[in-house]
């Protein structure tokens with residue numbers, strides 16, 4: 346945070362776009378007078394998600410037992426790998442103060458910020474913030490730029506509809522949840538990725554292939570070349586685990602601990618096989 350900037354214009358309003366820890370576990374660094382807003386669905390998910398201490402324990406264990414053969418060691422190793430050198434808070438951080446269901450208008454100084462809940466997509470309650478007079482949209486994790494997206498909750502069709510809506514806004518700048526700022530072209534590229542993964546994945550699922558085997562074959566396909574340079578390409582496995590769960594007849598929803606652990610183990614296994622560039 347740039348102190349000279351916030352000294353002249355203190356933070357009075359903040360928005361948590363969704364319930365993933367990397368998007369709200371920093372809430373304690375905000376001034377206590379600042380009001381934090383999110384969707385009701387995101388607040389529910391924040392209550393239900395694993396607390397930071399549990400993930401810290403898993404990552405620490407992963408660093409120690411990552412070489413233990415089998416899915417438990419692989420899943421823990423993947424958590425340790427993803428955490429890298431990030432430090433998690435010791436206890437659950439401050440939760441948002443205010444929630445809304447579909448839309449909400451914030452006034453920040455003399456500026457209007459339109460909030461809209463477009464989830465469930467990436468998570469249950471994904472929110473975007475549109476600063477209309479500036480032509481800027483903060484997309485949360487509905488947009489990743491030069492970085493592989495993750496479908497955790499779904500349904501994917503809802504995410505595709507959200508991307509269509511964001512494209513129609515035709516903003517000058519889209520601030521993604523991960524990666525540098527983007528344009529409508531980045532939204533279109535993400536839409537292309539989802540179309541490809543959905544259609545190719547569904548063919549493999551129909552043939553009885555596993556998530557891991559499907560990911561292996563898709564990563565080796567010519568089509569994948571277009572996206573292989575995006576960061577963390579192995580996340581393809583995480584999204585496939587959600588898609589397969591849906592195609593197996595389960596309703597959309599946050600991943601169970603078992604599904605998440607299995608997906609992490611698959612991602613770690615494929616990374617160790619050298620399927621994905623690192």
Ligand SMILES: [Zn+2]
Pocket residue numbers: 363365368467486522
């Ligand atoms: Zn996220």
